[in-house]
Amino acid sequence: MLRLSALYRYPLKSGRGETLQHIGLDKLGLNGDRRWMLVDEASGRFLSQRAVARMSQLSALCNADGGLTLSATDIPAMDVPLPGVEAQLRGVTLWRDTFRVPDAGDAAAAWVSDFIGKPTRLVHLPLERARATAAGYGKDDDQVAFADGFPLLLIGQASLDDVSQRIGRPMEMLRFRPNLVVEGGEAFAEDSWKRVRIGDVEFRVVKPCSRCILTTLDPRTGARSEDREPLTTLKTYRERDGDILFGQNLVNEGAGHLEVGMPVTILE
Incomplete structure (x- = not known):
C-alpha cells in the first residue's frame, strides 16, 4: 500500500526546509511554500x-x-x-x-x-501575482510561486533508498527538496505515474525533475560533497538527454488538505 510518508515546505526559496505533519493546499501548491x-x-x-x-x-x-x-x-x-x-x-x-x-x-x-x-x-x-508554470507542460492556467518550474515535487522513498545503496552511504531526502514523499512502492515507480490522489486531492504528474549541483550540498551544514554525490552516481543510470532525473513535478487540482499517513492512489 502506498502512503504519504513525509511533507516538507520551504517558505523561502532555497532556505531551510521544514518538516510538517499536515498542511493545506491552494492553487500554488502547499500553503506558504516558496512564497x-x-x-x-x-x-x-x-x-x-x-x-x-x-x-x-x-x-x-x-x-x-x-x-x-x-x-x-x-x-x-x-x-x-x-x-x-x-x-x-x-x-x-x-x-x-x-x-x-x-x-x-x-x-x-x-x-x-x-x-x-x-x-x-x-x-x-x-x-x-503568480507565474505560469514552465511552458510546454501541464495546462495553460497552471501557476506557480517562486519554485523553479512547478508547484510540487514528489519523490518515492524507495528511489532514495536505491540511490543511497548504490552510493554506499545514506543520502538525506532534504538534499532533493521534495514536498511529498511516498513510501510503499518500488524504486522509481513514480516515473510511470500520470495522475495520483492523496486524501481527497488529485495531482497531475507533469514532468520529471532535472537535478543540479544543489543536491551535493549537505542540508545540515551547507558543505559540498567532495565526491559530487549523489550526482556522480545518478549520472550513471538516471541521465536522459543530458539531464539527471530524480523525482516528479506535480500540479494539484484545486485546494485541499494533506496529512502524513494518507493513502496514495495511482489513478493513471
Missing part, C-alpha cells in the same frame, strides 16, 4: 544555494501573523510582516521570468544583506 525569495538588490536576480551555499543555513518559517520569521546562527531572529497593498513593487528575475512582486521593506533587506554579505532584498509573491 518568499531573496534577490540581488542591483539586478533583481534571484539568489539560491546554487551560488550562495550559506543559504542552506538560513531558517525562514511562516509565522502566525502571516509573515516570515528569519533566523540564523549568531544573528538575532527577525519577524518580517507580510507586505501590504501599499508595498513597493520590485522587478525580479527568476530564470527566464521577469515580473514585479512586493518588496518586504528596508528592515528585512538590512537583515538579509547582513546574512548574505552583499546588498540583498527580500520579496514576497501573493496569489494574484
Whole structure:
C-alpha cells in the first residue's frame, strides 16, 4: 500500500526546509511554500544555494501573523510582516521570468544583506501575482510561486533508498527538496505515474525533475560533497538527454488538505 510518508515546505526559496505533519493546499501548491525569495538588490536576480551555499543555513518559517520569521546562527531572529497593498513593487528575475512582486521593506533587506554579505532584498509573491508554470507542460492556467518550474515535487522513498545503496552511504531526502514523499512502492515507480490522489486531492504528474549541483550540498551544514554525490552516481543510470532525473513535478487540482499517513492512489 502506498502512503504519504513525509511533507516538507520551504517558505523561502532555497532556505531551510521544514518538516510538517499536515498542511493545506491552494492553487500554488502547499500553503506558504516558496512564497518568499531573496534577490540581488542591483539586478533583481534571484539568489539560491546554487551560488550562495550559506543559504542552506538560513531558517525562514511562516509565522502566525502571516509573515516570515528569519533566523540564523549568531544573528538575532527577525519577524518580517507580510507586505501590504501599499508595498513597493520590485522587478525580479527568476530564470527566464521577469515580473514585479512586493518588496518586504528596508528592515528585512538590512537583515538579509547582513546574512548574505552583499546588498540583498527580500520579496514576497501573493496569489494574484503568480507565474505560469514552465511552458510546454501541464495546462495553460497552471501557476506557480517562486519554485523553479512547478508547484510540487514528489519523490518515492524507495528511489532514495536505491540511490543511497548504490552510493554506499545514506543520502538525506532534504538534499532533493521534495514536498511529498511516498513510501510503499518500488524504486522509481513514480516515473510511470500520470495522475495520483492523496486524501481527497488529485495531482497531475507533469514532468520529471532535472537535478543540479544543489543536491551535493549537505542540508545540515551547507558543505559540498567532495565526491559530487549523489550526482556522480545518478549520472550513471538516471541521465536522459543530458539531464539527471530524480523525482516528479506535480500540479494539484484545486485546494485541499494533506496529512502524513494518507493513502496514495495511482489513478493513471
